[in-house]
Amino acid sequence: MTTPSPRATAERRWDRTPGTAPAVQMANHLGAVFAKLDCTPRWRERLHELAIPTLVVHGRRDPFFPVGNGEALAREIPGARLLVLERAATAIPDAAAGEVAAAMLAL
Numbered sequence: 001m002t003t004p005s006p007r008a009t010a011e012r013r014w015d016r017t018p019g020t021a022p023a024v025q026m027a028n029h030l031g032a033v034f035a036k037l038d039c040t041p042r043w044r045e046r047l048h049e050l051a052i053p054t055l056v057v058h059g060r061r062d063p064f065f066p067v068g069n070g071e072a073l074a075r076e077i078p079g080a081r082l083l084v085l086e087r088a089a090t091a092i093p094d095a096a097a098g099e100v101a102a103a104m105l106a107l
Contacts, residue, residue: 006037047076053107054080057100059088081107 004012054077058070067084074082083103085096092100 044076047073048078050077050080055100055103055107056080056082057092057103058082058084059090059092060084060086061089063089 054074056070056074056077058065058067058073060067070082070084074080081103083100085092085099087093088096
């Protein structure tokens with residue numbers, strides 16, 4: 001028997017989560033999948049090593065990762081700038097492309 005891929009496992013968990021469930025509940029299901037991934041070396045522990053201009057873009061309405069995740073990334077990367085898109089969720093909407101481009105050019 002083959003082990004299902006993390007993506008297949010995440011898809012199964014997503015599909016069985018009722019659409020009316022709170023976003024936090026859905027995120028917890030996916031978090032259980034991500035927790036089993038082998039992420040060696042731990043990338044988050046190495047963020048302080050980044051020495052390049054960095055823009056962290058995060059959607060205020062992201063149903064999986066609260067904006068605090070973006071804030072934490074920006075804090076942990078030296079000199080990083082955080083851009084919170086108030087009307088965005090998990091993807092950058094076309095309407096925000098100009099705002100994101102301007103923030104990138106300002107780095």
